[in-house]
Amino acid sequence: MTNNLRVAVVGAGRMGADHIDRLHTRIVGATVSAVVDIDAERASAAAARVPAAQTFATAAEAYASGTVDAVLLATPGFLHEEALFEALERDIPIFCEKPLTPDAESAWRVIEAEQALGHQRIQVGFMRRFDADYAQLGSIISGGTLGDLLMLHCRHRNPSTPDGFTNEMLINDSVVHEFDAVRYLTGEEITSVQVRLGKASRRARNGQHDPQQVLMETASGVLVDVEIFVNAQFGYEVSTQASLEEGIVDIGADHGPVTRTAGRVGGAVTPGFEDRFGAAYDHEIQSWVDAALRGEIGGPTAWDGYATAACCEAGVRAQSTGEKVTVTLKEKPELYR
Ligand SMILES: NC(=O)C1=CN([C@@H]2O[C@H](COP(=O)(O)OP(=O)(O)OC[C@H]3O[C@@H](n4cnc5c(N)ncnc54)[C@H](O)[C@@H]3O)[C@@H](O)[C@H]2O)C=CC1
Numbered sequence: 001m002t003n004n005l006r007v008a009v010v011g012a013g014r015m016g017a018d019h020i021d022r023l024h025t026r027i028v029g030a031t032v033s034a035v036v037d038i039d040a041e042r043a044s045a046a047a048a049r050v051p052a053a054q055t056f057a058t059a060a061e062a063y064a065s066g067t068v069d070a071v072l073l074a075t076p077g078f079l080h081e082e083a084l085f086e087a088l089e090r091d092i093p094i095f096c097e098k099p100l101t102p103d104a105e106s107a108w109r110v111i112e113a114e115q116a117l118g119h120q121r122i123q124v125g126f127m128r129r130f131d132a133d134y135a136q137l138g139s140i141i142s143g144g145t146l147g148d149l150l151m152l153h154c155r156h157r158n159p160s161t162p163d164g165f166t167n168e169m170l171i172n173d174s175v176v177h178e179f180d181a182v183r184y185l186t187g188e189e190i191t192s193v194q195v196r197l198g199k200a201s202r203r204a205r206n207g208q209h210d211p212q213q214v215l216m217e218t219a220s221g222v223l224v225d226v227e228i229f230v231n232a233q234f235g236y237e238v239s240t241q242a243s244l245e246e247g248i249v250d251i252g253a254d255h256g257p258v259t260r261t262a263g264r265v266g267g268a269v270t271p272g273f274e275d276r277f278g279a280a281y282d283h284e285i286q287s288w289v290d291a292a293l294r295g296e297i298g299g300p301t302a303w304d305g306y307a308t309a310a311c312c313e314a315g316v317r318a319q320s321t322g323e324k325v326t327v328t329l330k331e332k333p334e335l336y337r
């Protein structure tokens, strides 16, 4: 067995370039052997930092080069399904940035393809599971010392959105993280999703109604509310307050020194997800590489991708109806139990 995973990174945009940098500088046991992007300039710019990496316009060309043992997909979510099939056909370790796919039907097709392979190959990029705050909250909840979890109050605020970030993407690209985090923290599936649209910010673009309030219920009745606000200007915030029978727990406050001087008190606001979740991304990719070298996966599965895609689909429907939409999942296949 090799002790160096040669990785092709497909999609060298904001997230792909960040993963290339971490694979090249901080991750042990892997090298970036190929950078794939339809935009040749982007591919070259990202590969320039990694002398050993070749650039390609398509994943197929990278695979044909014979230099690829595993693939990291960081193209937009609507392109993941086809790329996943292509990689599953080669039976190589796959790290797929979230979302697995944007809707339940396409996610289920991926599940079926992985089942046909007979073993798990896909790890989905829900990095919050690798964040220290989330892990600690998870331990408090599962440890039971504060009694049962009753409610979760979540805030998910981004400073602004890139061009092309649609109203559906508030759910499919942003709240998809809360869908996974809620499933992770409660150990339960989400049974319904409702979206409330109130007063909108004048900053919202591309047909977005921003902010939105997303309400969920889990199988045992835990109630969750999320403020998703993607043009919040001030900076980045992903924080949660958990109400348990015997106490309240907060995670996700800005960290760093708080200085009191000249009659003022304050610290720095987190600018973006790269800073808030930098360590979590490092842990998730290291976990993927370590597991891939053993022929396993090291994090959220295609089932997690499917279950969250079903929630996204319900959320997008709820955006237009305002009604509570039930989330119905197919039976969990043996491969994911
Ligand atoms: N886990 C997290 O916190 C985050 C995850 N993401 C996810 O990462 C993925 C990429 O997002 P961003 O980097 O923000 O997007 P981006 O738009 O910055 O980059 C996407 C790249 O894919 C390339 N591309 C498009 N079509 C392609 C094709 N057919 N073949 C090869 N390359 C192609 C584009 O030229 C671009 O360079 C998405 O799935 C997104 O949801 C994004 C931000 C944070």
Ligand SMILES: O=C1[C@@H](O)[C@H](O)[C@@H](O)[C@H](O)[C@H]1O
Pocket (backbone or CB within 6 Å): 158, 173, 174, 177, 230, 273
């Ligand atoms: O995944 C991410 C982005 O795609 C999304 O657009 C942001 O809202 C999230 O905070 C970030 O983690």
